[in-house]
Amino acid sequence: MIFSVTILGSPYSSQSVHTALHFTTAALSAGHTIYRIFFYHDGVYAGTSLSTPPQEEPNLPDQWSKLAVDYDLDIVVCIASALKRGILDEREAKRHDKSAFNLAESMELSGLGQLVDAGIQSDRLVTFGP
Amino acid sequence: MPEACNKKRFLFVMRTAPYGSSIAREGIDALLTCAAYDQSLSVLFMNDGVTLLLGKQNPQHIAQKNLQKMISALELYDVNELYVSQQCLSKRGISSDNLSVPTKLLHNADINTLFDNQDFILHF
Numbered sequence: 001m002i003f004s005v006t007i008l009g010s011p012y013s014s015q016s017v018h019t020a021l022h023f024t025t026a027a028l029s030a031g032h033t034i035y036r037i038f039f040y041h042d043g044v045y046a047g048t049s050l051s052t053p054p055q056e057e058p059n060l061p062d063q064w065s066k067l068a069v070d071y072d073l074d075i076v077v078c079i080a081s082a083l084k085r086g087i088l089d090e091r092e093a094k095r096h097d098k099s100a101f102n103l104a105e106s107m108e109l110s111g112l113g114q115l116v117d118a119g120i121q122s123d124r125l126v127t128f129g130p
Numbered sequence: 131m132p133e134a135c136n137k138k139r140f141l142f143v144m145r146t147a148p149y150g151s152s153i154a155r156e157g158i159d160a161l162l163t164c165a166a167y168d169q170s171l172s173v174l175f176m177n178d179g180v181t182l183l184l185g186k187q188n189p190q191h192i193a194q195k196n197l198q199k200m201i202s203a204l205e206l207y208d209v210n211e212l213y214v215s216q217q218c219l220s221k222r223g224i225s226s227d228n229l230s231v232p233t234k235l236l237h238n239a240d241i242n243t244l245f246d247n248q249d250f251i252l253h254f
Contacts (some may be wrong), residue, residue, distance in 0.1 A: 001174055006252070008153070008254075040156060041153055041156045042151065045251060063199055066145070076181045080159070083155060106248075111163070112160050112163035113166075113167070115160060115163070116140075116160075116167045116169070117167075119138055119140060119164075119249070120138055120167065120169065124141045124250075124252045125252070127252055127253060130153060
């Protein structure tokens with residue numbers, strides 16, 4: 001089965017980011033295909049490369065990045081939601097004359113059309129959060 | 131406009147009141163984007179989301195975008211399948227006569243049927 005996953009909760013403030021990670025990992029282990037992961041609303045905070053939790057707690061953004069690399073996942077962070085919340089890639093930081101950028105390398109900023117496309121191309125679109 | 135390779139049935143369930151959280155606004159943005167993809171699109175207003183349908187909203191006083199105006203624009207995007215939960219309106223003392231856009235009233239059993247007839251259900 002082809003799944004896409006959309007996550008609306010923010011890491012640490014909401015359990016949804018962790019649950020979605022478990023779901024996605026389980027789906028991949030069971031041999032299903034993940035077409036796209038789409039972070040929207042406060043979920044865009046999972047796109048930061050600067051998350052620094054205490055050592056005994058999981059680094060959720062980094063765990064998503066590792067999953068993306070290990071399984072060659074297409075992880076999209078909604079650009080409009082991200083920019084408002086201060087999650088930028090290098091291109092957007094330059095465009096808006098910001099001093100820094102922080103989007104995880106394994107993720108890309110793109111529009112809501114990617115969410116709709118994920119629905120069109122998948123058998124199931126599963127939402128977690130907020 | 132992108133060409134749909136297979137038409138899917140999307141239901142957007144708007145459950146959150148406007149302005150206190152951005153999620154209602156982001157739900158409407160997502161549904162407007164979906165409207166551009168020529169899919170089968172329905173919207174159900176329930177729980178506190180029924181308050182999105184109230185008229186005379188003046189969010190400019192709190193520097194927010196007017197979500198009622200965005201909802202009124204849905205028909206321009208050919209989004210005409212708008213449903214509202216009768217029970218959720220009654221619980222909040224809102225008459226269906228006071229809604230700012232035409233909607234079809236649904237009882238709970240009808241909502242179950244609506245859910246059963248979708249390919250994707252997105253909650254905001």
